Amino acid sequence: MNRIASVKADVRVIIADDHVIFRDGLKQALASEENILLIGEAADGKELLRLVMENKPDVILTDIRMPVMDGISASKKILEISPDISIVGLSMFDDEGHIIDMLEAGARGYLLKNADKAEIIDAVNTVFQGEFYYCKHTSYTLAKMISTSKFNPHKRKEKIEFSERELEIIQLICEQLTNKEIAEKLYLSTRTVEGHRLKIQEKMQAKNTAGIVIMAFKLGIYHQD
Amino acid sequence: MAAAVLGTIVIYFIASLIRHQRINVKLNQEKVEAEIITLENERRRIAADLHDEVGPMLSGIKLMISSLEVDNESGRDRISKVKEYIDHSIQRMREISNNLLPAVLEKRGILEALHQLFVECQKVHGIMIQFSYDENIMLSSQRQLHLYRILQEILHNTIKHSEARTLRVELLKSNKSISLYTEDDGKGFDIQDRSQKGKGLGMRNLHSRAELLSGNMYIESVPSKGTRITLNFPSHEQDSLSKS
Numbered sequence: 001m002n003r004i005a006s007v008k009a010d011v012r013v014i015i016a017d018d019h020v021i022f023r024d025g026l027k028q029a030l031a032s033e034e035n036i037l038l039i040g041e042a043a044d045g046k047e048l049l050r051l052v053m054e055n056k057p058d059v060i061l062t063d064i065r066m067p068v069m070d071g072i073s074a075s076k077k078i079l080e081i082s083p084d085i086s087i088v089g090l091s092m093f094d095d096e097g098h099i100i101d102m103l104e105a106g107a108r109g110y111l112l113k114n115a116d117k118a119e120i121i122d123a124v125n126t127v128f129q130g131e132f133y134y135c136k137h138t139s140y141t142l143a144k145m146i147s148t149s150k151f152n153p154h155k156r157k158e159k160i161e162f163s164e165r166e167l168e169i170i171q172l173i174c175e176q177l178t179n180k181e182i183a184e185k186l187y188l189s190t191r192t193v194e195g196h197r198l199k200i201q202e203k204m205q206a207k208n209t210a211g212i213v214i215m216a217f218k219l220g221i222y223h224q225d
Numbered sequence: 226m227a228a229a230v231l232g233t234i235v236i237y238f239i240a241s242l243i244r245h246q247r248i249n250v251k252l253n254q255e256k257v258e259a260e261i262i263t264l265e266n267e268r269r270r271i272a273a274d275l276h277d278e279v280g281p282m283l284s285g286i287k288l289m290i291s292s293l294e295v296d297n298e299s300g301r302d303r304i305s306k307v308k309e310y311i312d313h314s315i316q317r318m319r320e321i322s323n324n325l326l327p328a329v330l331e332k333r334g335i336l337e338a339l340h341q342l343f344v345e346c347q348k349v350h351g352i353m354i355q356f357s358y359d360e361n362i363m364l365s366s367q368r369q370l371h372l373y374r375i376l377q378e379i380l381h382n383t384i385k386h387s388e389a390r391t392l393r394v395e396l397l398k399s400n401k402s403i404s405l406y407t408e409d410d411g412k413g414f415d416i417q418d419r420s421q422k423g424k425g426l427g428m429r430n431l432h433s434r435a436e437l438l439s440g441n442m443y444i445e446s447v448p449s450k451g452t453r454i455t456l457n458f459p460s461h462e463q464d465s466l467s468k469s
């Protein structure tokens with residue numbers, strides 16, 4: 001996990017979710033982080049919009065499906081007024097369609113609701129720094145859907161070059177093999193594979209496996225058999 | 226004269242008997258259809274409640290537990306155990322909700338849903354499933370669900386009773402009809418013997434679903450030679466009231 005020691009500035013966060021229990025859990029998780037300051041909580045999109053107008057946050061964590069106004073409409077409206085706010089969508093598993101809509105509406109990342117506290121903190125810090133965050137538990141279907149969606153934050157001019165070995169490893173990562181399995185398959189040590197993986201992540205500016213898979217699809221490196 | 230009158234009465238009597246019989250069949254079919262639709266609606270509602278209500282609650286509880294600060298080893302161990310249990314509960318809830326109504330069926334259609342069902346079955350039960358199909362099979366969501374349930378039932382029977390190692394599934398489209406063809410290499414059963422004992426609930430469901438698709442289903446099985454099931458049904462919905 002990337003711990004961001006240099007972030008001293010408080011990240012001002014607003015959360016929105018219609019389930020009190022989930023909101024409470026989220027609040028507790030954020031409260032334990034020194035650099036995160038929770039400045040408001042909403043139960044639906046409309047309330048979120050009002051809170052954002054009153055008190056501009058740096059990051060918003062919002063449920064996608066909510067009564068009155070959903071997270072997608074709320075995000076569009078918020079970003080029209082304040083495009084610099086980073087929004088992270090929260091969703092239950094197998095809600096791929098909604099996650100895509102959320103990213104296309106301008107969210108900078110998404111988390112599945114069963115994510116760990118550490119991952120939530122990581123996501124908040126990542127989007128606060130202007131990067132994108134894909135949840136660790138991204139399914140293969142979702143990765144493919146993201147890569148073919150209109151969501152395309154990686155508008156980098158220079159072409160990324162990969163070595164033969166790296167391309168081979170990317171292929172196996174996309175096939176959901178672990179470092180150990182890749183090592184066995186390619187007759188390498190696990191350490192070497194780890195090294196390659198880090199290098200790939202760096203080149204792709206990816207934070208985790210989900211990021212690698214999505215980029216591999218986007219760059220046309222991974223071809224399904 | 227008397228014979229003619231008698232004849233007319235007899236013909237009228239037989240005709241009305243047949244008519245009543247047809248009405249009965251139709252009513253019965255409508256009843257079965259209503260029951261199945263009620264059942265599916267209930268399943269959909271329960272699946273949605275689990276997914277939308279219970280899921281976020283469990284996730285919230287997990288986050289709250291994760292935020293507890295404990296300064297001793299045994300406390301930390303217990304917290305991580307509880308988190309593990311909650312994850313397990315979420316996973317089970319997801320499976321239960323998916324068994325009630327596979328989300329993929331509504332979102333991505335019958336072919337994708339069947340793919341997932343077969344992959345899952347191969348993984349869990351070790352049976353080899355060969356699936357071939359026509360890409361352009363289009364069905365209304367209600368009919369997709371019937372077809373899906375039929376395949377679920379066939380799969381269930383194959384795994385539970387047949388001891389088969391391989392199941393071949395074909396879903397083909399011709400001009401106006403769709404054919405489902407399944408064949409396993411299991412131990413088969415004696416159809417005569419089975420029909421004397423009366424159909425089991427699963428078999429009855431299978432036939433009711435086939436009827437709802439306005440289809441014809443044939444089951445062929447020979448002991449130690451495997452089981453073959455063929456289902457043909459029109460590719461376009463028919464008004465169940467206008468036939469019969």
